[in-house]
Amino acid sequence: MDAPLSQVFFPASFHELFSAWSRFPDAKPYAGGTDIVWRQGKNTLTLPPIILCLDKLEELHRITRTERYLEIGAMSKLNQIYRLGKIVPEIFSACLENIAGVQLRNIATIGGNICCPARLLDTSAPLAALDALFEIRGAHSSRWVSSSRFFTTDEGASLESQELLTRIRLPLDQWDYSVYKKFSKVDITDSEIMVFLAKTQKNILTDLRVVFKTNTILRNKAGEGLLIGKHLPLSRKIAGDFVQNWLEFLDENHEMSDFTKNELINCIEINIFNLSE
Ligand SMILES: Cc1cc2nc3c(=O)[nH]c(=O)nc-3n(C[C@H](O)[C@H](O)[C@H](O)COP(=O)(O)OP(=O)(O)OC[C@H]3O[C@@H](n4cnc5c(N)ncnc54)[C@H](O)[C@@H]3O)c2cc1C
16 A cells, blocks of 8 residues: 555554454554754654554553562553652663653653664663563464563564563562672663672572673673572672683673673672672
């Protein structure tokens, strides 16, 4: 069908959304619009010709909580989630608080931050570390995808054409030690973040997750496996071996500048030695 020059749809149901999308396959979902209008300094904005504004889809604004999960609709604003307070896992709150200024966080949505096509944004690090799940809907399908698969695009699990992220399911585990560190960068479009999580029971390390986000998500599961089940405080040798294991993992898996590598390794070292004698 010939599309008019520009058109904005305000679907109020998924049926309306997907029927407009099937008529105009190149239409672009529009959430808060902060990425879509990113770096446009002129008086007149350039927008995609066909827009599917997600604002009227009530389900996407819903936030619910069960004993084990927080379920967040994709249209929830970053600040709205932050303001939920103590139920939000500490590292996720810290991440939200460190995204731009309050004005942007009042407009930008969690769905837009996750689905930004050109680059990996900040929420990817805590969401991958917390093992969040994403609900993705198509016209005739709905599936749950783990956040770490979603952010590792070469596994082919991120959005296909005419698919929408609808919900984020965030596990509400209790972490005994959690650290969120955003390394300062001149270029805010390319952030580097480390997340460090540890869970203990009767002085035994029962879970450990270290995630590093650059332009991809790095997690050294083999290194974590070496420490799980160990008594706390860890011996200095075990803590040192963990750092060494991360160094080898980085050498094998990811090219990065020495500066970035040192920054990350220092951060891992400080935190793992905080759990040692
Ligand atoms: C000044 C400034 C500073 C910033 N600083 C930071 C920062 O420090 N850290 C950081 O992480 N980000 C930062 N950003 C980026 C900002 O967080 C993102 O622009 C924002 O999160 C995008 O959300 P949105 O709702 O505005 O998305 P939109 O701009 O509406 O959409 C972004 C993309 O996602 C797609 N999309 C949106 N929702 C969905 C959905 N539900 N399903 C499928 N696709 C969807 C859209 O089609 C579009 O391609 C900054 C932006 C600005 C302007």
